[in-house]
Amino acid sequence: MAYYEELAEMYVGDDVSPDFYAWVFPKYDHVAVGTGTMKVNQAKIKSLQAGIRKRAAKRLEGGEIIKVEAHPIPEHPRPRRVVGRVALVGDAAGTVTKSSGEGIYFAAKSARMCAEVIVEASNNGQTVPTEADLKRYLKLWDKQYGVTYLVLDILQRVFYRSDATREAFVEMCADIDVQELTFDSYLYKTVVPANPLKQMKITAKTIGSLLRGNALAP
Numbered sequence: 170m171a172y173y174e175e176l177a178e179m180y181v182g183d184d185v186s187p188d189f190y191a192w193v194f195p196k197y198d199h200v201a202v203g204t205g206t207m208k209v210n211q212a213k214i215k216s217l218q219a220g221i222r223k224r225a226a227k228r229l230e231g232g233e234i235i236k237v238e239a240h241p242i243p244e245h246p247r248p249r250r251v252v253g254r255v256a257l258v259g260d261a262a263g264t265v266t267k268s269s270g271e272g273i274y275f276a277a278k279s280a281r282m283c284a285e286v287i288v289e290a291s292n293n294g295q296t297v298p299t300e301a302d303l304k305r306y307l308k309l310w311d312k313q314y315g316v317t318y319l320v321l322d323i324l325q326r327v328f329y330r331s332d333a334t335r336e337a338f339v340e341m342c343a344d345i346d347v348q349e350l351t352f353d354s355y356l357y358k359t360v361v362p363a364n365p366l367k368q369m370k371i372t373a374k375t376i377g378s379l380l381r382g383n384a385l386a387p
């Protein structure tokens with residue numbers, strides 16, 4: 170635990186996840202050793218869990234396993250998020266982002282946005298909102314976050330595809346401009362555009378890393 174007090178680790182590779190990433194995160198008095206994937210059956214999950222434990226084995230030595238669990242994280246927006254007088258928010262609506270698997274903020278935010286639309290459409294509870302009223306929440310949501318979801322989806326498709334592209338991703342993460350862009354995007358929950366010069370530099374580095382990825386892959 171001492172090793173992870175000020176540290177979180179992210180692992181990529183076919184042995185830990187075919188399409189996402191694995192992690193060791195400190196959680197108060199223990200560490201969470203996990204992996205995410207969208208593609209595999211339960212049998213494969215066990216081997217991926219074993220994969221991440223093996224990779225972090227040296228640092229986990231002497232540790233005790235408190236709990237083993239696996240849960241689905243819905244990363245796809247549901248095709249129907251509003252039907253009649255029912256509106257889905259959070260995981261039920263599929264608001265978890267690609268690439269990062271972040272769902273807490275978007276669950277709370279979608280719930281708030283939906284509630285605000287209901288309050289407004291119902292005249293503070295005087296009338297019953299219709300399906301069309303509730304669909305205004307979807308319009309607002311997609312307007313505010315549509316591009317963010319699209320960009321994170323593309324990032325996941327490009328970089329989590331193979332060991333070669335994952336090597337490219339790891340190499341890019343060492344770049345200070347990429348770190349800044351990523352940090353701002355997390356903080357402001359939007360894909361913050363860097364200035365055009367930086368953007369061009371990042372694009373060039375991305376292409377360079379992708380080309381080098383094959384050479385870097387084990």
Ligand SMILES: Cc1cc2nc3c(=O)[nH]c(=O)nc-3n(C[C@H](O)[C@H](O)[C@H](O)COP(=O)(O)OP(=O)(O)OC[C@H]3O[C@@H](n4cnc5c(N)ncnc54)[C@H](O)[C@@H]3O)c2cc1C
Pocket residue numbers: 203240241242258259260261265270271272273274276
């Ligand atoms: C292992 C794991 C790690 C994750 N890590 C992160 C992370 O680091 N950062 C991040 O942002 N997100 C993370 N997520 C995703 C995040 O947890 C979810 O996106 C978020 O909790 C979704 O919130 P929600 O309110 O939509 O759904 P939930 O948190 O699932 O809440 C739904 C609630 O409804 C209850 N419920 C279900 N059916 C009924 C019923 N019939 N009647 C009454 N109640 C019912 C459930 O018991 C549950 O309490 C992680 C998820 C998992 C599984």
